[in-house]
Amino acid sequence: MKNIAAKQALPNHVALRVSHVSKDFQLPTERVSSLKGALFNIVRHKKSGFTTQHVLKDVSFEIEKGDFFGIVGKNGSGKSTLLKIISQIYTPNKGSVQVNGKLVPFIELGVGFNPELTGRENVYLNGAMLGFTKTEIDDMYDDIVDFAELGDFMEQKLKNYSSGMQVRLAFSVAIKSQGDILVLDEVLAVGDEAFQKKCQDYFFQAKREKKTIILVTHSMADVRRFCNKAMLIQDGIVKKFGSPNEVADAYSSSFLEQEGKQLEKENEAIRLEVGDGVRMTDVVTTADGEKNHQLDINQDFSLVFSFKCDRDIEDAVLSFSLIDSQGRLSLSMASSLDGKDRVFTTGEHRMTFDIENIFASSDYRVDVAIASGETTLFRQIGIYQFQIKNALRFNESMTHPRVSMTLQ
Template sequence: MTNESRTEHDNEKAESVNTAVKKEDNRPVVLKVEHVAKYFRLPTEQATGLKMAFLNWTRGIKGYTEQRVLRDINFEVRQGDFFGIVGRNGSGKSTLLKIISGIYTPEKGKVSVKGKLVPFIELGVGFNPELTGRENVYLNGALLGFSHDEIDAMYDDIVDFAELGEFMDQKLKNYSSGMQVRLAFSVAIKAQGDILVLDEVLAVGDEAFQRKCDNFFSEIRKDPTKTVILVTHSMDSVKKYCNNAILIKDGEIIVSGNKNDVADRYTLENLKRENKKPADDDKKKDEEPKYPTGLNETVPLLTVRPSKEPVCDMEHGFDFEVEYDYRGDKDFYVAFSLNDIRRGGVPFGDSFDLFRPGHQTVRFHVPMDIFTNGEFRIIASIHEYENGRKDPEHVHMVAFTNENLACDFSMRDPKGADNFALLNKMKFGYEIVDTDMASHQGPAVAA
């Protein structure tokens, strides 16, 4: 391709992207959250009667503290969005969903909804074990605001999706837990609403049922009239289904917009919490054992943590450091292993002799360009030589990093797209020997 044609192609691509953005901006807003705040009152004083309550009031004793769950939340969801809401437990996600669904009333701000909103905050809420599956479908539909005729129209689709046709006239208490979940989820996703609100309900049923759910969500993404709001801890689901997302932390939105940015920041927030130094732990010392699991009086300190941010790319790799305090009197070495958290296995490991006892920090750099995107953990251990440095056959481990002292990190790179395989096919060369039979060979060889 010539420079001129390449420039023309790039301009056309940019124009098509801009057109797509403009079309997206023209979609109607179906959910608008404006300056929403919510707090709960937690009682601290107990008034045994009106007299005590009056006395507390005259003394300026409130008798409660305010727990602020949400602070000035603002975002919009447009028709056709698959909108993700993510955050750690206790960040305020479920409270926000209950405000959107009309279960809670905010202290400040307002929520505007255009269309019929169908909330599923928890699967199976409203189901009665003494009623049949059929009766529970109609009961649950009524609780969601559907008329009897509307449920009639949806009933066959719900039963077919749940694959429970022969069980619908049995009482729900005779269903297995998996059957109950399938029925509840089928009611959730087959309800004919305009806006579907789901809170942590994707990982349900067996493998075959999950594939069916996956196909359903892939299809609903193509329907411009349907809008889905999804609360989840699965960043794979966010990246797979959502087109926009927000990340909530301590009741505030800290990232919004691009789903990949939100998912990666969520991963980063989790890794920051997991990789705190031992001194940052806010548990009381008298509640802890003298030494954490894996450590002892010979090695009271051994930890692995990132030298920089715990999210890296292929080009720059990952920097980490091992901090230790060795108080023994023998020659010793440190071993570390790189573990693949999501796919399993140990893709790399090594050991190195150390000459400095006491409190030390050693820094390392690991190239990551041969891997695909994923989550990794670095584990370290300290070993002593029993009969001298040159006798590796006689060693024993004296300390290791437990899960809290290991280092978790992620690689996120456009060229390392998520794959079932660990190695990056652009770096791993292969070729087919029987060239007469082959029309393809590994990209690294072809390059």
């Protein structure tokens, strides 16, 4: 691998060191299918046939021996590319990777296997590709077959295996190969329930025995359950490095930010309707005096309705409902005004409901209506949307909150 500086020997307690690794890919933007086209581009000094995709950008971190290390990130963030560089499948454009011991990767199903060979032959083939001698594979063979539960099928060609059988064999080779570092990419996302349970049992055992494992996953539950350290990759850079809970929370928050932007667009796209002598001009949720459509769990908030009356409205009532993402009614309230305040005078008004937030995490829509006595003057379903963020590691309950109201 290419280095940006001379390597220093790894300390004994360090299993793997990634130093300033960057990786680019050249993506074609146009297809040249003839010699004439290629020559024409040369004559024109045209170099725009490719664009550069920067997949990893100056990534550095260390994994110590005995770490169960989680790597998380959205699709396209660079996780799999990083694993392939660590596994020496790809070469970085810049930087270096140092490994203290033998590294065994389980990255993609089928890598290192030949469908025309038997299960037994594939075990020896894959073991040889991982750097083990025939004698070493002989010593591991029975354990591999026992874990995969494929003793009756080892003399059949791999092409006759089901996908689940292939996963079991490949995973068994990886974990029973007695390497120093095991690299796993989304292994718990494949296989049947029994296989996944077997993987989890192995992970618990490996954690107890302080084996060094690198796990790439989209499951924050697995990160919290198995890992002692974790890292979040976002757009090719290390966004967060630390405890599993901190990294899992940062990963979840990255999705909330994206959801928040989408929610804001959807609210902006809602057309406020006009009623009989009254029209709604704005609806917002606020927290701590600021507009906020993404509320933390237990964060009290205000729901503010701005509306304009073209005439005085006698015996006036504004009512609203909050509906969660499952279509369940979470709260229904109506303004309770006495005497002269029951008149919405001509002009602009703002009615604020201060709400104690004891709702469960969910997306909520707001339905609103304005009436004069028994006559409905205005009604709009889904006039506004907001979100109460996931509680992450906390239990939730949902009861009726305290609500106070003011009219201006």
